[in-house]
Structure formats: structure tokens, C-alpha cells
Amino acid sequence: MTRLLIHGNAPTLFFFYEILRKTEDEFRQRDNYKELQEQHSNETQTFADDLKDYSNDGLIKFEEILSQEMHSLNIDDPKYNELITLYNQLHDELTLRGLVKFPF
Numbered sequence: 001m002t003r004l005l006i007h008g009n010a011p012t013l014f015f016f017y018e019i020l021r022k023t024e025d026e027f028r029q030r031d032n033y034k035e036l037q038e039q040h041s042n043e044t045q046t047f048a049d050d051l052k053d054y055s056n057d058g059l060i061k062f063e064e065i066l067s068q069e070m071h072s073l074n075i076d077d078p079k080y081n082e083l084i085t086l087y088n089q090l091h092d093e094l095t096l097r098g099l100v101k102f103p104f
Contacts, residue, residue, distance in 0.1 A: 047086060051093040060099060063090055 004011050054062065066087055073080045094100045 048089045048093065051090060056097060056099055059090065059094055063094060066090060
């Protein structure tokens with residue numbers, strides 16, 4: 001509105017209508033966003049479910065990174081226990097896809 005007055009233009013009824021419409025649209029989007037967040041928070045997706053969305057190459061690369069991180073920690077470290085749980089789920093998914101090479 002200030003820009004209109006600076007440039008010598010008077011605000012019209014249509015201008016105020018557009019501001020009102022944009023404000024209403026933004027409010028509805030914010031309301032819809034809150035609704036979507038609530039729906040998403042009600043859905044519980046586990047780490048194993050997330051792994052199903054990975055590609056084969058992505059799973060192999062993730063396994064390499066997770067292995068390196070586990071090797072850098074002591075076995076007594078609490079984070080190691082969390083990582084071993086994740087690694088077991090990752091290994092199960094790799095096995096289901098036939099990507100684990102057994103030595104025998």
C-alpha cells in the first residue's frame with residue numbers, strides 16, 4: 001500500500017480484495033499444513049520400513065558407511081548398541097534382497 005502511495009496511485013477496492021484473498025489462501029495453506037503434520041505424526045514408520053525405499057546401491061553404500069562408523073566406536077559406547085540394532089535391520093533387508101554374499 002505504501003508503494004502505491006509513494007508512486008502517486010490510490011489503492012482501489014480490487015487491491016484490498018486481492019490482499020484479503022491472498023491472506024485467506026495463506027491461512028488455509030497453513031491450516032492444511034498443520035493437518036498434514038498431524039496425520040504424518042500419527043503414522044509410525046520404522047527404520048526397517050524406510051530401508052525398503054532405498055535402492056540396492058543405496059543400501060550397500062549405507063552399509064559401508066554404517067560399518068565404518070561402528071568400527072570407529074568402542075563396544076562399550078551406548079551409541080554402538082544403537083548402531084548395531086540399525087545394522088541388524090539393514091543386514092536383514094540386504095539378505096531379503098539377496099545382496100549379502102555368504103562365504104560358503
